[in-house]
Amino acid sequence: MNELGIKQSKTIYWASGIVSICGIIFEVLFGAAGSYILGDGVKQYTLTISLFLTGMGVGASISERVTRNLIPSFIWIEYAIGIIGGLSTFLFFGVTAFLPDGTDAIFLYSITLIVGGLTGLELPILIRKANDIGVTLRKSTARVLFSDYAGGLIGGLLFVFFLRPEFGLVKSAFLVGLINVAVALWVLFYFKKEIKRFRLHLTAGIGFFLVLFSGIFWGEEMAFSFEQKLYRDPIIFHEQTDYQQIILTKERGDVRLFLDGQLQMSSTDEYRYHETLVHPAVEAADSPADVLVLGGGDGLVLRELWKYDDVESVDLVDLDPAVVDLAATNYDLLQLNEDSFSDPRVTVHHEDAFSFMEQSGEFYDVIIVDLPDPNNESLNKLYTLQFYQLLRNSLVPGGAMMIQATSPTFATEVYWTISHTVRETGLHVENLHVDVPSFGDWGFVFAEREDSEALDDMTFNVETEFLNEETLQSLRTFGKDIDRDITDNSGNTLDYQPNTLIDPILLEMYDKAWVNY
Numbered sequence: 452m453n454e455l456g457i458k459q460s461k462t463i464y465w466a467s468g469i470v471s472i473c474g475i476i477f478e479v480l481f482g483a484a485g486s487y488i489l490g491d492g493v494k495q496y497t498l499t500i501s502l503f504l505t506g507m508g509v510g511a512s513i514s515e516r517v518t519r520n521l522i523p524s525f526i527w528i529e530y531a532i533g534i535i536g537g538l539s540t541f542l543f544f545g546v547t548a549f550l551p552d553g554t555d556a557i558f559l560y561s562i563t564l565i566v567g568g569l570t571g572l573e574l575p576i577l578i579r580k581a582n583d584i585g586v587t588l589r590k591s592t593a594r595v596l597f598s599d600y601a602g603g604l605i606g607g608l609l610f611v612f613f614l615r616p617e618f619g620l621v622k623s624a625f626l627v628g629l630i631n632v633a634v635a636l637w638v639l640f641y642f643k644k645e646i647k648r649f650r651l652h653l654t655a656g657i658g659f660f661l662v663l664f665s666g667i668f669w670g671e672e673m674a675f676s677f678e679q680k681l682y683r684d685p686i687i688f689h690e691q692t693d694y695q696q697i698i699l700t701k702e703r704g705d706v707r708l709f710l711d712g713q714l715q716m717s718s719t720d721e722y723r724y725h726e727t728l729v730h731p732a733v734e735a736a737d738s739p740a741d742v743l744v745l746g747g748g749d750g751l752v753l754r755e756l757w758k759y760d761d762v763e764s765v766d767l768v769d770l771d772p773a774v775v776d777l778a779a780t781n782y783d784l785l786q787l788n789e790d791s792f793s794d795p796r797v798t799v800h801h802e803d804a805f806s807f808m809e810q811s812g813e814f815y816d817v818i819i820v821d822l823p824d825p826n827n828e829s830l831n832k833l834y835t836l837q838f839y840q841l842l843r844n845s846l847v848p849g850g851a852m853m854i855q856a857t858s859p860t861f862a863t864e865v866y867w868t869i870s871h872t873v874r875e876t877g878l879h880v881e882n883l884h885v886d887v888p889s890f891g892d893w894g895f896v897f898a899e900r901e902d903s904e905a906l907d908d909m910t911f912n913v914e915t916e917f918l919n920e921e922t923l924q925s926l927r928t929f930g931k932d933i934d935r936d937i938t939d940n941s942g943n944t945l946d947y948q949p950n951t952l953i954d955p956i957l958l959e960m961y962d963k964a965w966v967n968y
Contacts, residue, residue, distance in 0.1 A: 537628020
């Protein structure tokens with residue numbers, strides 16, 4: 452092989468590595484976008500990765516028909532990946548905002564299949580071109596595939612640790628698409644002498660490059676206007692963190708917090724939820740000196756806890772530092788949580804709740820579990836028998852615990868399965884539910900190591916807006932249609948099983964329960 456052939460073959464290997472990085476980024480980016488908009492991260496990542504790989508297989512099969520004009524074909528494939536992939540998340544938000552329900556899923560899966568198919572065309576074409584230059588089939592295949600696999604690892608790491616947290620979904624797509632087009636232009640110039648109609652290819656590439664370059668600066672702003680239509684009220688704060696997307700909206704004094712599109716609280720009625728979550732457990736404890744709060748990054752649980760002079764210390768465990776930082780600095784949330792994080796009695800731990808409980812050797816008088824619903828694998832483990840056993844082991848005799856446990860009206864079987872799982876640890880359980888207008892009917896599981904019957908004659912010695920002795924008793928009553936002894940379609944009373952790490956029955960159960968809401 453002459454010197455020119457060596458240089459051209461090296462160009463092909465570098466190009467294959469770079470476009471492989473872009474391919475894997477698009478693959479996981481589509482999964483992340485689907486998880487955010489459509490929910491159920493495991494399902495969306497599974498579908499998008501499966502469709503992307505299927506598309507690659509189809510593309511590889513189609514590549515057999517490309518036997519001539521290999522470099523021009525590669526260039527236009529990169530142009531197509533760049534412009535389609537670059538615009539993908541921008542258009543996905545637009546489809547979600549303006550078109551009927553279900554269209555967004557069809558759009559995402561179609562784009563995934565198309566980009567996957569185009570990606571599958573790349574490597575066979577590059578391998579054939581390397582062969583034409585003079586590289587043996589064995590060497591060309593091995594070297595191109597090595598560049599592809601190594602590029603895949605780099606792409607995954609770049610997306611997780613750099614692109615998503617720094618640029619978000621929309622800018623990342625434009626940026627990666629821009630790289631695809633840039634690679635195409637680079638190859639175009641390197642093989643200039645053997646390409647006919649060079650100016651046409653160049654003009655098209657420059658046009659695509661400018662479109663994507665503009666998208667980096669203005670695409671996110673336009674997508675933000677699309678996203679605004681997904682929320683009832685104007686968005687006043689927006690941040691994509693390493694863990695989730697945080698949205699804060701406000702209209703006529705109603706401040707609402709959303710995490711990954713899911714409503715967490717509304718300032719108009721959050722007190723109903725938080726008073727029920729906190730006060731029965733604190734009042735039931737023999738001495739509420741040491742408290743553990745899992746979740747609660749908005750500071751509203753702390754606000755209720757600081758009403759008790761007997762509370763000496765609080766460990767608050769919230770995975771995302773950005774949520775706590777927002778609650779400690781945002782004016783609207785500060786007014787709502789009464790600057791609760793400024794109290795020196797609280798120690799914040801930014802850790803996974805399961806890992807924290809495994810490593811913690813502390814004992815607590817009160818445990819408040821204010822975690823999101825079990826709508827994915829990561830959250831499901833926080834609703835398992837193993838997790839509740841860790842909580843039980845950290846609860847002192849005479850202590851009490853309250854767990855938010857989704858809606859017994861919208862997800863009846865899920866609620867009672869959570870309650871049964873807690874009961875399986877040997878804890879004594881009581882069930883409560885409260886109407887929170889912004890959420891609907893919401894359920895809680897109260898638990899103690901001994902059956903003290905504390906709720907029977909409980910009194911409240913702190914100021915509340917909603918909860919009093921009579922109200923508490925009413926929260927313990929469930930209608931026949933949502934009571935524990937509900938029946939299946941055959942009229943048989945449901946036999947509840949505990950949710951475990953090995954058998955995460957809540958995941959499918961939760962998806963089915965909320966599909967119509």
